[in-house]
Amino acid sequence: MKLFVISPAHFFKGEAALINQLFEAGMPVLHLRKENPNPRQYAGLISAVDERYHHRIALHQFHELTTEFPAIKRLHYPERMRNKLTQPFKNKEFTRSTSIHNLNDLNGVQGFAYTFYGPVFDSLSKPGYQTRLAGDFKVPVQENTAQLIALGGVDGDKIESLKQMGFKGAAVLGALWNDKEQALANFDKIKTACSS
Template sequence: MKLFVISSAHLFKGEAALINQLFEAGMPVLHLRKENPDRQEYAGLISAVDECFHHRIALHQFHELSADFPGVKRLHYPEWMRKQPTQTVKNDEFTRSTSIHNLNELNEVQGFAYTFFGPVFDSFSKPGYKSRLAGDFKVPVMENTTPIIAIGGIDADKIEPLKQMGFEGAAVLGALWNDKEQALTNFNKIKRICSS
């Protein structure tokens, strides 16, 4: 099962060092998503991450920063951005991802490398952000669809159920950042289960 990490919603002291440790531990991709980000602080965080890991960072905001950081080759288009009529997402130079909240939107995301879908479980990081899925939920089997990555309330205990549901991957957020002291330990546990 593929594993993705979503950054903490807010900048914190020592964040770049922890991100570097997670990359060194095998974090495949970090989606850099901040609430109400300051462009300079956002760019500063990218600068503080070892350049050898830049190709594993997906920008959720300030896509134009990819010109300043040529190693960054991943762009994420949140649902609101993807649906803007003036938005252009065709660029083969980048790995492009997006998000959906309803599986009926799968035909809208052709041409993206993968899409996040959720919340699959009640969110750890967003109180009140509840799952809307039935307990016996299965990802619909369809030909030529964009890979669906589960997001929302995912920790080590949820990886096996996600495999049973048919998701191709998992994106973790609160399981790492809600207890930063244990982020590396929790990541390693989740990674091990995803790989088994």
């Protein structure tokens, strides 16, 4: 099962160092998403991450920073950004992802490698953001090739359930960042569950 990590919504002291440690521990992809960032602060965090890991960063904002950081070849299009797209992608050098919040939108995400969907479980990072899925949920048959990645309330104990539901991957946020001192240990547990 594929594993994705989404950054916390707010910058924090020591963030780049922890991101580097997570990459060293095997983090495959970091989705860099911040609430109300400015471009220089966002770029500053990227600069502080070891350049050998830049190819594993997906930008949720400021896609134009790929000119400053040419190793970054992953772009994420949140739902509102995706809905404004008027023509298909021509540049094939980027891996593109998106997000959906309604399964009826699943077959409308053409041109994306994968899409996050959630909350699959009650969110760990957003109190009150609860799942609407039934306990016997199964991923529906898709008409396109965008892999469906589970988001929301994902931790190491829920990976097996996600596999049984038919998700192709898991995206984690609160399970790592809610307790930063345990982030590496929690990541290792999730990574092990995804690979078993």
